[in-house]
Amino acid sequence: MAAGERSRATLNAVARQANVSRQTVSNVINFPERVSEETRLRVLAAIEDLGYRPHRAARQLRTSRSQVIGLRVWPPGDGLSGVVLDHFLHSLTASAEQHDHHVMLFTAADDEAEMAAYADLTATVGVDAFVLTHTHHDDQRIRWLAEHRLPFATFGRPWGSQVSYPWVDVDGAAGTRLATEHLLRRGHQVIGFVGWPPGSGVGEDRRAGWLSTLDSAGIGHRPEAAVFDGAEGGRVAAARLLDGDHPPTAFVCASDSLAVGVVTELRERGRHPGADASVIGFDDTPAAGVLGLSSIAQPIAEVAAECVRHLRAVLDGETPTPLSSLLPPRLVLRQT
Amino acid sequence: MAAGERSRATLNAVARQANVSRQTVSNVINFPERVSEETRLRVLAAIEDLGYRPHRAARQLRTSRSQVIGLRVWPPGDGLSGVVLDHFLHSLTASAEQHDHHVMLFTAADDEAEMAAYADLTATVGVDAFVLTHTHHDDQRIRWLAEHRLPFATFGRPWGSQVSYPWVDVDGAAGTRLATEHLLRRGHQVIGFVGWPPGSGVGEDRRAGWLSTLDSAGIGHRPEAAVFDGAEGGRVAAARLLDGDHPPTAFVCASDSLAVGVVTELRERGRHPGADASVIGFDDTPAAGVLGLSSIAQPIAEVAAECVRHLRAVLDGETPTPLSSLLPPRLVLRQT
DNA sequence: GGGTGTAATTTGAACGATCAAAGTGACATC
DNA sequence: GATGTCACTTTGATCGTTCAAATTACACCC
Incomplete structure (x- = not known):
């Protein structure tokens, strides 16, 4: 050299x-x-x-392949959940690098703007493919990308869509199942669920695991509450359950944020989480680590690797097999 | 169209x-x-x-300008501080877009690997400039970039370096000064500081603001403790101060993480943060919002905008004026 | 000996833009 | 009427790579 x-x-x-x-x-x-x-x-x-x-630019000019993957970054303020994306970003970059690709960021105010960005980035920069996050019901972005024949993969399953495309997601129900089973083994009889208001696919998914586990364990009391998002929502929901007919001794939560609220409410009532009550959050955010909160961790690195695997297949003109991956999360036990 | x-x-x-x-x-x-x-x-x-x-690739081939800014992403696990970078990432992308530039990510295991990545990315992708974070004492990366005449700007001032280059940073001392002054106005007589073990420039900076404020207020008691990083470190440090000769009624902390520990210790002792004791963290992470912790917020969007401004000047062959920017943070008051 | 096939290598053109230099008119100047 | 100047526009070459087609070398066969 x-x-x-x-x-x-x-x-x-x-x-x-x-x-x-x-x-x-x-x-x-x-x-x-x-x-x-x-x-x-x-x-x-x-x-x-x-x-x-x-020289990549020269190569791209001839082959029209840039080896660049586009990813929209979201403004912070999603409560604690932003951390999951932060982790995803790092893992995606690392996975892409292993195959000589790079991640390029862009911002967008809404889905409309995101689609405009797709058009712009493919035309000017020649971005090869996109990775989508925050998929939701009736997601126009997916339709747009499919119509324009642009390679993409999503972190998030197709909620209610019939189009078939490559996606990767984490099995939220399996996560809450793990949590609920653990609490049952620890001898809890009444296990409550603190979730989000209905309507979100992710929320329904996480609730389902808790419900089905209690169901097959033959537990009749299934108190649950979903008021609003965030720690304050968790507090209010916990208060409601604790004042109800069958106050839970353990709580499965749809997010760490909610779980923090539950813990706060328990402390407020002189109960010590971990000793006389159990709480399990979701996403294993740094806050959970800091507070000693047990939580369900998503296998983010694997999700990123799968996204890249899918994209590579599509870029090679193949159909990824399997077309989608639903990965199991794992339970991280701490004090609570 | x-x-x-x-x-x-x-x-x-x-x-x-x-x-x-x-x-x-x-x-x-x-x-x-x-x-x-x-x-x-x-x-x-x-x-x-x-x-x-x-077509950017064609243009780049002729002009050797890619309009791409390189940024290293760090593995998560810096405690809560990762969120600041997350925010920075978004703001940097937005600022870059305003000037028709894009942010490309890369990973590196250490500074050595980061420098190798600089070489690689400039040679293959033709990245125009880099933005550095996590600057530290005797930072080889800065020397490397300067030697290779590559445009760059750093988020973080040159701790102990004599080289002159464009940097942007947040005035940590001004932040803790704001916090301490606020606590003095609220009538606190003994205000403690919970920090990191000595040696980190950021830590010294944040401590300095607290110290100088008490100094000029003529306050003699200046209890402080710095055990180790993280919430547990904050707890231990708070315990030490509370058991000392002059137990503080208010705490200024070098990070939200430490502040969470202080709050926990106070609660443990039956004190209610916000009522009979005050705690102020640093970085205004989502966890602070969730827990109602007062904190010092860095003006991340402005930092990102300044970085881009500096880079544009350098890329245009000019010297950015001023060459560096030290931005003031602001105090976000919540329950504690 | 000449045709045929195959493997290895080379040549010319192209990707889509910009740079540098040359070309075109219109109009003024001597 | 030749010459110069200015504002605007065009032409040819080039950036570094890959594609497609052409070329070379050599072994094989009848």
Whole structure:
């Protein structure tokens, strides 16, 4: 390495050095099997010698492949859930790098703006594919991308859509099932659920795991409350359940944020979470770690890796198999 | 818009449509003053008509400017502080977009790997500039970038470095000064500081504001403790102060994480934060909002905007004026 | 000896933009 | 009427790579 210092080495420079044509050098890089072993080694030596690195823009101009994956970043303020995306961002970048791709960010005020950004980024930057988060019911973005034949994968399953496309998601029901089963084993008889107001697919999913577990355990009391999002919502919901006919001794929550509220309410009433009551949150945010809150952790790194796997398949003109992945979360036990 | 559908419109297509040469179209976009008003309008109409968008890769190949800003993403697990970066990421992307730039992410295991990534990204992708976070004492990355003449700006001041380069930072001392002054106004006589173990520039900075404020207020008792990072560290530190000779009635903390620990310890002792004791954290993380913790908020959006302003100046061959920006944080008051 | 096939390599053109230099008129100047 | 100047516009070359087609070398066969 280290010879052509000031200006980058080009394919031609390597070719001269190795006494072959540019195309042969190109072949060594892209189709090694087309080149004889002897010249291959000679060219590789020259590449090493000059510190040659292919120029992506030039390659893109010819192949119309940028090796860039677009990802929308969201404004902070989703309560604690932003941390999950933060983690996802890092994992996605790492996974992409393993396959010589890069993640490029963009912002958008709403779905409409996001679709405009798709058009813009594919036209100007030549972004190869997109990863979508925050999928929701009747998501126009998916329709748009499908219509425009743009490769994409989503972190979030198709809530109520019939279109078939590559997606990756975490099995929320399996998560709350894990939590509920754990609480049952610990001897709890009345296990409450604190969730979000109905309407969100994610919320229904997480509730379902708790419900079905109690169901198959033959537990009749299934107190639940869903007031509004956030810690204050969790507090109010917990208060309602504790004042109800069958006050729970354990709580499964749809988010860490809600769980923090439940813990606060318990403390307020002189109960010690972990000792005389149990609380389990969802998402395993740093706040959970800081407060000693047990929580359900999503396998974010795996989600990111799956997204990249799906995209690579689509970009290679194949259909990813399986087309979708529903990954199991795991339970992280702490004091509560 | 909407005419050349399948394949993107090129400069040549627009030229044909407007009955001019490619170069004239290029001039309309890049140097409008070189073109007569009449043809300018005609060309703009053609651009609109064909929905033309310039192809960045082609432009980059000729100008060696990619309009891409590189940013290293860090693995989560910095406690709560990751959220600040999350916010920064979003703001930086938004600021970059306003000037037709894009943010590209990369990962690195350590500073060494980060420098290798600089080399790689500039050679292959042609990244124009980098934004650095987590600057620290004797930061090799800065030396590397300066030596290689690569444009960059840092979020974080040059701790102990004598090299002069564009940086943006938040005035931590001003933050703790705000907090301490507020607590003095509320009538507190003994205000403690809970910080990190010595050695971190950020930590010293935040401590300095608290100390100097008490100093100029003529307050003699200045109890402080710094055990280790995280909520547990905050608890232990608070316990030590409360058991000391001059137990504080108010606490200024170097992070929200530490503040959470202080609040926990106070509750443990039957004290109600907000009523008989005050606690102020730092960074205004979502956890602070959720727990009702007062905190010092960094003006992240402004930091990002300044970084972009600096980079643009450097990329235009100018020296940013001022070369560095030290922005004031603000105090967010909640229950505690 | 000449045709045929195959593997390895080279050559010319192209991707879509910008740079540098040259070309075109209109009008003023001597 | 030749020359110069100015504002505007066009032409040719180029950035670094890959595609498609052409070329070379050599072994094989009748």
